[in-house]
Amino acid sequence: MTRSRSLALAAGATGAFAVVLAAGPAAAADTASVSVLHGVPGVTVDVYANGEELLSDFAPGTLTDPVSLPAGSYDLAIYPAGSDPASTQPAASATGVQVPAGANATVVAHLTEGGTPTLTPFVNDVTPVPAGQARVTVRHAAAAPAVDVRAGGQVVAPGLTNPNEATLTVPAGTISADVVLAGTETVAIGPADLPLAEGTATAVYAWGSSEAGYQLAVQELGNASSAPGGVPAGSAGLADDAGLPMSVLAVSALGLTGAAVAGRRLVLGRR
Amino acid sequence: MRRAVVGLVAGLAVAGGAPAAWAVARPPSSAGVPVTQALGSPVGDVLLRPVLAPQPPAGVLPPVTVRDAAPAAVPDPAAAPVAVSVPGSGVTAAVDPVGVTGDGLMELPADVDRVGWYRFGPVPGQPGSAVLAGHVDGVEQGLGPLAALRSVEPGQTVEVTDAAGTVTRWRVVSRELVEKQALPLAALFARNGDPRLVLLTCGGPFLPELGSYRDNVVVVAVPA
Numbered sequence: 001m002t003r004s005r006s007l008a009l010a011a012g013a014t015g016a017f018a019v020v021l022a023a024g025p026a027a028a029a030d031t032a033s034v035s036v037l038h039g040v041p042g043v044t045v046d047v048y049a050n051g052e053e054l055l056s057d058f059a060p061g062t063l064t065d066p067v068s069l070p071a072g073s074y075d076l077a078i079y080p081a082g083s084d085p086a087s088t089q090p091a092a093s094a095t096g097v098q099v100p101a102g103a104n105a106t107v108v109a110h111l112t113e114g115g116t117p118t119l120t121p122f123v124n125d126v127t128p129v130p131a132g133q134a135r136v137t138v139r140h141a142a143a144a145p146a147v148d149v150r151a152g153g154q155v156v157a158p159g160l161t162n163p164n165e166a167t168l169t170v171p172a173g174t175i176s177a178d179v180v181l182a183g184t185e186t187v188a189i190g191p192a193d194l195p196l197a198e199g200t201a202t203a204v205y206a207w208g209s210s211e212a213g214y215q216l217a218v219q220e221l222g223n224a225s226s227a228p229g230g231v232p233a234g235s236a237g238l239a240d241d242a243g244l245p246m247s248v249l250a251v252s253a254l255g256l257t258g259a260a261v262a263g264r265r266l267v268l269g270r271r
Numbered sequence: 272m273r274r275a276v277v278g279l280v281a282g283l284a285v286a287g288g289a290p291a292a293w294a295v296a297r298p299p300s301s302a303g304v305p306v307t308q309a310l311g312s313p314v315g316d317v318l319l320r321p322v323l324a325p326q327p328p329a330g331v332l333p334p335v336t337v338r339d340a341a342p343a344a345v346p347d348p349a350a351a352p353v354a355v356s357v358p359g360s361g362v363t364a365a366v367d368p369v370g371v372t373g374d375g376l377m378e379l380p381a382d383v384d385r386v387g388w389y390r391f392g393p394v395p396g397q398p399g400s401a402v403l404a405g406h407v408d409g410v411e412q413g414l415g416p417l418a419a420l421r422s423v424e425p426g427q428t429v430e431v432t433d434a435a436g437t438v439t440r441w442r443v444v445s446r447e448l449v450e451k452q453a454l455p456l457a458a459l460f461a462r463n464g465d466p467r468l469v470l471l472t473c474g475g476p477f478l479p480e481l482g483s484y485r486d487n488v489v490v491v492a493v494p495a
Contacts, residue, residue, distance in 0.1 A: 037340060055335040063340040067333055132371035132391065172391070174345075195345040198370075198391040199462065205340075217340035225391070227460035228377040230451055234407035234473030234484050238414050239421065241300070241448070241475045241486075251289040259282025265275040 032103040033066040037217060039110035039141045039207030040091070040117045045078040047109075048085055057081050061207075063219055071101040076119055078109050092117040106219060110141035110207050113162040120163040126201045128226040134172045134196035135224055136204060139165040143209035146182035151175040158182065165203075172198035179206050179214070189214045199225025300475075301447040303425030309445035309491035310400060310458040311465055349394040350433040355386055355403050355470070357429050357443075361419035362470075366403060366431075379406055383415030392460055395431045395468050396439050396494070400461045403431075404471035407484070417472035420446075420488050429468060429492045441468045441492035448475050448486045459489070468492040 036047055038058050047054045055064065058081070077093035079085050092109060099105070104124040112118050122139060129135050138149045140162045149157035149166065152175060157166035159182050178190030189206055196202055201221040208214040303309070356363035369378040369387035379387045386405035395401040405417045429441040449455075459469050468491070475486025 036335075049332060052332055054332050055337065058337065061340055062337045065336045065338065067335055069333075131375055192342045193344070194342055197345070204342075216342055218342045219340060223462060225462050227456035228371050228389070229375040230454065230456070231377045231379070231404050231471045231487055232473070232483060233379055233404055233417075233471060233487065234409075234477075235482055236408040236410045236413070237477035237479060237484075238408040239418050239474060239484070240477035241421075252286045255282045255285025255287075255289065257282070259279050259286060262275045262278025262282055266279060269275060 030071050030101045031068045032071050032099045032101060032105065034069050034099060034103075035066045035106045035219065036064045037106055037108045037110075037141075037205060037219060038062055039108055039205055039217060040078075041111075041208050041212030043091065043117075044081040045091060045109065046081050046083070046085075048077045048079065048090075049074050051075070051085070061215065061217060063217065066104075066222075069099060071099055071103075073098055076107060078117070078119070092119050094119040094121070097121060104222070106203065106221075108139070108141050108163075108205065108207075110163070110205075111143035111209055113143060113145060115143040115209055118163070122165060122203070124201065124203065124221045125167060126222040126224050129169050129199065129201070129224045131226055131228040132172060132198060133169050134198055135167065135169050135201040136175075136194070136196055137165050137167040137202070137221075139163070139203060139205045141205045141207045142188075142214055144181075144188060144206070144214065147179045147188060147206065148182050149206075150178050150180060170196060172196055172200075177204065177216075179216075189216055192216050194218065199223060298422045298424070301445075303443065303445040303447075303491075306445050306447045306449060306489045306491055307455050307458060309493070310455070310461065310467055310469075349397060350435040350437065351390065352388050352395055352401075352403070352431050353434050354432040355429065357419070357423055357427055360423050360427060362416050362423065364405060364416050377402070377404060379404055381406075381409075383407070383409045383412045383417075386417065389460065392462060393466070394433070395441075396466050398466060399463050400459055400467040400469050402460055402469045402471065407472040407474060407488070415472075417470075417488075420470055420472050420490055421474055423470075423490055428495060429470070429490075431468065440495040442495040443490055443492045445489070445491040447489050449489050450475070450486050451484075454487055454489075466494055 038060050041060050045058050046056045047058055074097045075095045077090040079088050079090050105121050107121045109119055138157050140160045146159045146161045148155045160166055174193050174195045176191045177194050179188045201224040203219040205217040351368050352366045354365055364386040366386050366388050367380050368390035372378050383406045386403050389402040393399040393401050407418050408414045425443050427443045431439050470490040472488050473484035474488035475484050477484050
């Protein structure tokens with residue numbers, strides 16, 4: 001299991017930190033793939049990028065498909081749906097988010113551990129997994145203290161805190177996941193069946209609050225498949241292509257024997 | 272005396288002629304277009320949902336589509352293949368879904384009379400390369416039906432029957448002996464691109480010290 005901190009980000013209207021997203025290996029020319037997940041309970045929002053409306057009436061628990069954005073610096077903000085950004089304080093904002101060419105990222109609107117709306121960009125890992133495997137990244141985006149993430153009752157991501165993530169590569173299949181308060185058996189979310197298809201990368205978010213309830217959100221990040229290492233398809237040598245088959249050799253040997261017998265007769269006959 | 276001469280000549284003719292006739296009658300090690308050409312150009316890292324729009328003009332944000340993020344059940348998978356045959360070739364076998372072995376190789380049915388379908392790849396007919404592979408032989412079991420794959424010719428028809436009883440037909444465009452080290456695995460097991468059917472078994476020289484064959488017999492077919 002690997003663990004990585006998400007990129008810390010400005011919280012609220014006052015924050016103004018530059019956030020650099022790591023560029024992925026398969027970089028598109030000069031665009032980045034960015035998705036937005038809404039995980040702030042109870043408020044429908046409009047999303048703005050550089051002062052321009054990116055999408056409107058964005059409901060909690062929904063997710064955009066990946067959007068191809070020109071690489072560059074973005075000021076991101078969410079406002080209550082229908083409000084005028086010129087005269088309204090944003091519900092949350094992030095200023096100077098650097099989106100490099102080739103990056104694959106999800107910007108998550110969610111609550112901090114203390115319950116304040118914030119925007120956190122997460123870098124998505126879509127590098128290939130071995131054949132037969134799937135990658136799952138769990139992200140803590142809920143107004144809650146540290147949690148343990150469990151699969152099939154076993155803790156797989158202990159002590160995860162908001163706004164961090166843990167990544168696992170597991171055999172493909174459906175896992176039964178739940179989230180408990182760290183170090184306890186107190187189930188906060190789930191259990192829920194998560195289908196992890198072979199060769200995929202999936203992000204699972206825990207979001208919400210104790211008042212609004214906790215939920216899971218699932219995002220399919222993309223194709224992380226790779227081919228098996230080979231096809232070992234024979235062991236006996238019966239289809240050996242290197243030499244003559246035994247049957248042909250036998251016929252040939254028979255011919256030689258006949259020739260030898262005839263030759264001997266020929267020699268003996270001359271005497 | 273004359274009979275002896277005739278016998279000598281005939282014997283030598285058989286001794287030399289049998290291998291010569293075998294070499295002439297035997298199909299060449301490859302036929303049709305090269306495998307890599309038949310599989311199409313390699314496809315790069317593509318998102319499962321091809322939603323990356325062309326870059327928008329400066330200052331105009333692209334349209335955004337939104338989906339529910341709640342955990343959802345997987346849709347029922349398409350019907351898996353259950354039988355494959357190449358009429359007139361001797362290739363005919365039942366098909367089992369298979370995955371990968373512990374060391375990351377394609378898993379194959381132990382029974383040489385059965386063929387494995389790589390269940391992590393596409394179902395035959397869906398985008399990408401559907402792979403059916405089986406053992407050419409086994410020490411205890413002898414040759415399997417896929418031994419005949421070595422003689423399949425371009426233009427021949429492959430029939431695949433799925434679990435619902437539907438038969439799809441494919442036209443062979445390529446047969447090639449490819450050294451295992453040089454196998455274009457990413458293209459053979461591609462998850463996207465035009466639908467292809469790939470039939471695989473072992474072939475080429477047998478390497479007794481490794482207990483395996485040097486090459487794979489690769490047959491590529493396109494929808495008929």
